[in-house]
Every structure is written in C-alpha cells, then in structure tokens.
Amino acid sequence: MHRTKVRIVEDALDANNTIARANREDFDRHHVTVLNLMSAPGAGKTTLLERAIGEPLPGVRAGVLEGDVQGSIDADRLATLHIPVTQLNTGNGFGGECHLDANMVRSALSELPLDDLDLLVIENVGNLVCPAEFRVGEDARAMVCSLTEGEDKPLKYPLMFRACELVVVNKLDLLPHLEIDLDKLLYNIDVVNPDVTVLTTSARTGEGIDELRDWLTELAHRRVSATAAP
C-alpha cells in the first residue's frame, strides 16, 4: 500500500510538472515574470504586497493571483490598490487543497490580463509544506517567515526554505516584544539554504519595503529563457 501511495504521489508530481511547463510557456509568450509567494498562515504576505506593490514598481506592471482555500478576503484587500487581482479558490472543484498546483493556476490563466502585466505574484495558500512541492510555472519562489513563528521553522520545514531564492523575515517591529533570537533564525535559514537572499521587513512600519521593491523590480527585469525547467 505504501509503495502504491508513493507511486501515486510521483505520478501526480510528474503530471503537475507537465502542466507547469505549459503555464510557463504561456507566461513566457506574454513576457510575464511569475513569482510564487508562500508562507505559513498569517505571516503577512498580503500586507507585504499591499506595501510593496501598492505604489507602482518602476517600469513594472504588477498583478496578483490570490490563492485561498475559500473566500476572497485578500483579493478584496488588494483590489483597493487598483492593480489586477484574480481570485483562485482551492475549495471550488479542487477539493479544498492546502496548496496551489499547476492545474489550478492553469484554470485561472484565461482570467489573468497577461498582456497588461510584467510581473505576476501568485500568493499561495498559507502552508509551509505542500506549496513547496508543486511548481506552478513560476520563474522564482519566495517565502515570508514571520518572526513570531520562532527560530526553529527553517529546521522543521527545510523543504520550503530550500525551495526559495528569497526569504522575507517579516514583522520586525515585534522583535522587542518577542523572546526570539533573530540571529539564530538567520543562522538556521543559512544552515538549510546558504544561497538564499534574506530580507528583513516590517510591513507595518515600512522597514525593508524599499529593498523588497528593488528585489521585485529586478526579478521582473530578469527575463529567463522559455526553455528553462518549469
């Protein structure tokens, strides 16, 4: 039974990668750079996006694909920024999945104004496990890690921290009120992913937001070849 389960999982990941490649070709054809943004629930992805792309990035037209199990709370928040936002619910016909997969993103492609975008941020379902396993056709992956989650998260969820090229350590404004050792958290991130870029931010005070905007702008200008792996 266990062997069967492993095979089903492997087949599912293979099928996902095939669809992710198709998504990627569509994104490339429209010259859209795609960022898969992940985190635990409540780490602050939406508030960071409000701060980071609420004002237009220089020379970059940004949009958001908002993934949630259900509801449109985050999409409604982002819609007030007057950037294109499309809601994708995993509870609608997808069984309430704990992550976005390539097929779900594909189902939303026709609703995305790809011709009007240079950068599409896909805000994944809040979860530190499965989103890291399913590529959706993105160019890059980033995660938000809230200081309040504790120093040990990179060691407990290493796949997520390894899957990303950017880790945003958020809620820096709470540091004086927490028992967390920031240096230890940064050390643990470095242990599991020595090559990752780390930004420290506070979506509330705005600290580090300029650096995040710079990173997003650079990402949007870094066009990758359409033949790269999905």
Add this chain to the structure above:
Amino acid sequence: MHRTKVRIVEDALDANNTIARANREDFDRHHVTVLNLMSAPGAGKTTLLERAIGEPLPGVRAGVLEGDVQGSIDADRLATLHIPVTQLNTGNGFGGECHLDANMVRSALSELPLDDLDLLVIENVGNLVCPAEFRVGEDARAMVCSLTEGEDKPLKYPLMFRACELVVVNKLDLLPHLEIDLDKLLYNIDVVNPDVTVLTTSARTGEGIDELRDWLTELAHRRVSATAAP
C-alpha cells in the same frame, strides 16, 4: 481526471477512518483519552504544552505524541518535562506529509506507553488545512490560533475552526503591540463555530494556562464509549 481525483481522495479518507477506528479501540482498551492538537506553524502548541502539562495535571497522567515533518526539536523540548514523549516524523516513509493520518499514528502505537497514560496529546504538523480532514482516533480536537495570524483566519480556514471543540487564542501578551481587533477575531470564530469553547492564553505570561489545565483535566475524565465514531 478531476472525478478520479475526488474518488481517490474519498477512498483515502474512508481507509483513514477505518484505521482511526482501530486506533480508537486501542486507546479505549487502555482507557486513554486522546486530544488531536492542531495549529498553523509557530502558533505556540509546544510552548502551551510545556506550560499546561509541565506540572502534572491533578489525577491525570499525560503524554505527548509529537508530529513533525522532520526533526525532533519539539519532542526534545517536551522530554525535559519528564513526561512520556514519542516522536512521529511524516518525512520517514510517509512522503513528508503535511498532516498526521490514522496510519501514521497507528505506526507509533507500539512505542506509546498507553498503560501509563490517562491523556495523550497528539501534536499535529503545523498546518490549518489537511490535519482537520484526517481523524487519527482522537476523542477531541483542539486548535491553537495565534493573535499574530490576524482576525481573518477563521473565515479563511473554516474547516479547521469547525473541526475543533476548543480554540485556544494564544500570544495574548502581544495584543498591545498588534493592530489586531481581538473582538473581531472572537466574532469570526463564533461565526464559523458557534458551539466551540474559546480560551485566551499567553504561554509566556501564563495567562489562561490554569483554564487550559482545567479543560484538559476535564477532558481526561470524560470517558467516551468505545463505540463512538472515530
């Protein structure tokens, strides 16, 4: 393809429930009450357990089954309390699952000192989606919701909030430093699960810990019939 996927998921949940019933019968035979404790990553489950059962509960011998994708950080912390702690990693032969299921718990049964326990707390993998879908043979389910996660979590992850009979709103000490509206969070919990018991706690200051200890003690003394659904 989608229909097939739904069937596979339903079959998996059926198989899970069958094993959950077997677990439940074993727990009942040993007169152990079992609590499935869930939360998002970093909400404070382990620290709450340190505070709540670090001192013996009156007339209740408690133990912990510690679920993690990998590592034994939390089990190591709890081991210093001199209560029985067993580590269960979903990364070992279970494909790195984002939740515990009945079969995983079953695989750990022989390592659990059931004869020496009145209450077993199963600390699930940090995740607000899938753990709510997989029963493991528990008597009750509880979740920890950190204030730092925001008011909207009950609306975004209603299945989890509905699955539980206790919601512990934790990190109350951070309230003065957050923009969160506690009344709105409590209102949203009530909207999705009007019957749930809610406790507000701070694992750091100890606020609300006595109430949590009372709840756990009552749970352990509330024996349920072995014929109840898993």
